[in-house]
Amino acid sequence: xxxxxxxxPPADARAPRGGLLRGAAARTLGLWLLxxxxxxxxxxxxxxxxxxxxxGTVWHALLDGSTPGDETVIVRQLRxxxxxxxxxxxxxxxxxxxxxxxxxxxxxxxxxxLGVTAGASFAVVLSIWLFGVSTASGYIWFxxxxxxxxxxxxxxxxxxxxxxxxxxxxxxxxxxxxxxLYALVQAITIRETTALDAFRFWVVGALAGRDADxxxxxxxxxxxxxxxxxxxxxxxxxxxxxxDVARGLxxxxxxxxxxxxxxxxxxxxxxxxxCGPIAFVGLVVxxxxxxxxxxxxxxxxPYSGLLGVVLLLLADVLGRVVARPGELQxxxxxxxxxxxxxxxxxxxRRLATL
Amino acid sequence: MTAVAPTRAPAAGxxxxxxxxxxxxxxxxxxxxxxxxxxxxxxxxxTAAVSLGRGDYPISVLDVLRVLVGAGDDTxxxxxxxxxxxxxxxxxxxxxALGLSGALIQTFAxxxxxxxxxxxVTGGAAVGAVAVIVLGGATTAGRLLGGLGLAAAALAGGLLxxxxxxxxxxxxxxxxxxxxxxxxxxxxxxxxxVRYLLTRSTIQDAAVANVWITGSLxxxxxxxxxxxxxxxxxxxxxxxxxxxxxxxLQFGDDTARGLGxxxxxxxxxxxxxxxxxxxxxxxxxxxxxxxxxxxPQIAVRLTGGSRPPLLAAGLLGALLVVASDLVxxxxxxxxxxxxxxxxxxxxxxxxxxxxxxRRLATL
Numbered sequence: 001x002x003x004x005x006x007x008x009p010p011a012d013a014r015a016p017r018g019g020l021l022r023g024a025a026a027r028t029l030g031l032w033l034l035x036x037x038x039x040x041x042x043x044x045x046x047x048x049x050x051x052x053x054x055x056g057t058v059w060h061a062l063l064d065g066s067t068p069g070d071e072t073v074i075v076r077q078l079r080x081x082x083x084x085x086x087x088x089x090x091x092x093x094x095x096x097x098x099x100x101x102x103x104x105x106x107x108x109x110x111x112x113x114l115g116v117t118a119g120a121s122f123a124v125v126l127s128i129w130l131f132g133v134s135t136a137s138g139y140i141w142f143x144x145x146x147x148x149x150x151x152x153x154x155x156x157x158x159x160x161x162x163x164x165x166x167x168x169x170x171x172x173x174x175x176x177x178x179x180x181l182y183a184l185v186q187a188i189t190i191r192e193t194t195a196l197d198a199f200r201f202w203v204v205g206a207l208a209g210r211d212a213d214x215x216x217x218x219x220x221x222x223x224x225x226x227x228x229x230x231x232x233x234x235x236x237x238x239x240x241x242x243x244d245v246a247r248g249l250x251x252x253x254x255x256x257x258x259x260x261x262x263x264x265x266x267x268x269x270x271x272x273x274x275c276g277p278i279a280f281v282g283l284v285v286x287x288x289x290x291x292x293x294x295x296x297x298x299x300x301x302p303y304s305g306l307l308g309v310v311l312l313l314l315a316d317v318l319g320r321v322v323a324r325p326g327e328l329q330x331x332x333x334x335x336x337x338x339x340x341x342x343x344x345x346x347x348x349r350r351l352a353t354l
Numbered sequence: 355m356t357a358v359a360p361t362r363a364p365a366a367g368x369x370x371x372x373x374x375x376x377x378x379x380x381x382x383x384x385x386x387x388x389x390x391x392x393x394x395x396x397x398x399x400x401t402a403a404v405s406l407g408r409g410d411y412p413i414s415v416l417d418v419l420r421v422l423v424g425a426g427d428d429t430x431x432x433x434x435x436x437x438x439x440x441x442x443x444x445x446x447x448x449x450x451a452l453g454l455s456g457a458l459i460q461t462f463a464x465x466x467x468x469x470x471x472x473x474x475v476t477g478g479a480a481v482g483a484v485a486v487i488v489l490g491g492a493t494t495a496g497r498l499l500g501g502l503g504l505a506a507a508a509l510a511g512g513l514l515x516x517x518x519x520x521x522x523x524x525x526x527x528x529x530x531x532x533x534x535x536x537x538x539x540x541x542x543x544x545x546x547x548v549r550y551l552l553t554r555s556t557i558q559d560a561a562v563a564n565v566w567i568t569g570s571l572x573x574x575x576x577x578x579x580x581x582x583x584x585x586x587x588x589x590x591x592x593x594x595x596x597x598x599x600x601x602x603l604q605f606g607d608d609t610a611r612g613l614g615x616x617x618x619x620x621x622x623x624x625x626x627x628x629x630x631x632x633x634x635x636x637x638x639x640x641x642x643x644x645x646x647x648x649x650p651q652i653a654v655r656l657t658g659g660s661r662p663p664l665l666a667a668g669l670l671g672a673l674l675v676v677a678s679d680l681v682x683x684x685x686x687x688x689x690x691x692x693x694x695x696x697x698x699x700x701x702x703x704x705x706x707x708x709x710x711x712r713r714l715a716t717l
Contacts, residue, residue, distance in 0.1 A: 182643070186693070197560075204550070287535065331546060347522060
């Protein structure tokens with residue numbers, strides 16, 4: 001009873017559980033294609049901007065830092081860190097979203113649900129208000145600490161009820177705590193206009209204006225999170241059968257849940273610390289990936305990660321192009337362009353359900 | 355892990371339901387399903403009376419109650435009925451509408467995380483209102499919207515967005531899963547537009563918009579209460595009449611069909627009622643945070659049973675908003691918008707209910 005989340009539609013309304021690609025060979029091929037696409041998008045992200053740079057020049061600038069000229073500086077100091085940040089954030093958010101929806105078995109499970117995003121937002125607004133921090137790299141440790149504290153608090157509260165940490169109790173604890181923290185954020189930004197002025201630019205989510213240090217700072221957390229996520233994927237398939245069955249098949253429930261939650265926290269925390277709350281990727285990418293691979297998490301996790309990168313970087317490139325010479329923040333482009341695409345997908349085929 | 359498998363033993367203890375028989379009609383009810391709404395109503399009346407009494411000219415609760423039943427002296431009547439009652443009325447109506455709307459949507463979607471936000475109502479309303487505040491008279495579109503007024507723009511935005519969600523999700527009937535997915539897509543888009551407008555506006559406009567987004571009762575009066583009251587007068591009976599059908603829908607579409615429910619119609623009516631309730635409430639006071647999503651979950655934990663009780667959710671919503679307004683006006687130093695307080699008051703309560711964990715009601 002306790003582990004049955006509410007979202008399972010009745011048997012007749014269930015879509016066939018398979019995805020577009022069936023069989024390991026097709027999925028492996030798909031993964032390689034997606035990897036190639038990811039590389040192409042990364043190249044695009046380095047080449048395109050207010051000042052477009054030919055791929056040949058990009059290549060030279062990457063290989064040899066001593067080549068004179070503005071292009072080398074732009075490529076090595078602006079475009080590459082930005083692209084790397086997009087790469088890390090896209091991977092993190094896509095994978096965290098897949099894990100979150102798998103653990104909660106809820107299509108609305110976005111990676112911020114554990115209080116990560118709310119915790120980070122609260123910490124950032126506090127850092128602006130109390131310490132006058134105002135740069136992206138200044139926010140990063142505050143955001144990360146807030147993210148960790150938020151998710152630890154949610155886990156403690158969600159697991160202290162009689163039934164232990166069930167997906168429903170975690171999700172509800174997460175949304176209640178998020179509401180509380182967002183209310184405090186609102187209270188601060190309503191009282192302090194200066195805090196609102198800085199916060200409104202952080203909260204849209206952007207890749208611009210971050211230097212290479214930010215990438216280096218979040219990278220270790222992303223790597224650990226990725227490893228944990230891959231380890232967690234097979235167990236997540238078993239958990240999908242229900243906790244009783246999973247236990248019968250030899251899964252240690254608390255270990256599987258704990259690994260997953262830790263991975264989600266690290267990945268989402270790192271991404272949010274790096275570029276602000278970008279909610280859309282984690283929510284939507286797993287649905288797209290599931291339409292391709294079906295519900296097997298061993299495939300779903302890597303597909304979600306790479307799709308996350310492609311989506312995030314494409315949106316970022318688009319944001320640089322549409323509003324030249326200025327640019328639109330990636331969080332905004334992502335939702336405005338991504339949502340119609342997502343809706344078309346939802347309408348066109350019967351989505352593989354969770 | 356040594357914990358026992360969390361399946362509840364069947365028929366543990368006596369059946370908590372009681373039977374009511376009037377002639378040949380009979381119905382089963384739980385005592386708490388009657389007791390909780392009555393208790394909440396009582397607390398709501400008292401809280402509203404306290405709230406009506408507080409202000410620059412304090413009036414005791416007894417005097418307020420006396421005024422409300424038609425007695426009391428002229429000064430008190432003027433202060434309570436003319437000055438303070440409009441705002442408290444808006445609070446009661448907004449809370450009822452949002453609580454009810456949330457309970458309807460959560461029951462329909464069979465998902466404790468669903469709310470009017472998910473169906474795009476809040477997002478659309480926020481786009482409408484923030485566009486009016488930020489664009490103001492600066493552009494033609496802004497002037498056009500501004501002529502409508504803030505509340506009308508919010509109402510139009512909310513209803514349009516919900517219509518869009520509804521239309522895009524409709525495919526020979528309404529699948530809850532698809533509706534929710536379309537809704538989150540469009541809501542994310544609306545949120546992005548709002549945030550974009552906030553980064554493009556002057557900081558003064560951004561501050562005004564920020565208050566609106568939180569949900570506020572400042573400066574609200576009969577003008578806001580009237581449309582909402584009319585909407586509730588129509589929609590409250592409809593939603594209570596839906597209660598039986600919702601109970602059947604909960605078993606799944608097939609079972610409901612077998613029980614004689616016309617499923618597509620029932621689903622469509624449920625969603626339309628929920629959307630309309632939320633849209634009117636949001637246009638009156640802004641998207642008061644927390645109420646629609648969490649109050650139904652609090653209500654179901656208080657009454658027991660397997661789905662959010664409609665009446666109790668509405669009354670609890672009203673109580674939460676009125677109590678938060680009271681806190682916002684009396685305890686806090688400046689006039690914070692009520693939306694800040696609803697979360698601060700409500701979230702710890704839900705967290706406590708979760709920690710105490712008497713029952714893990716899933717929907």
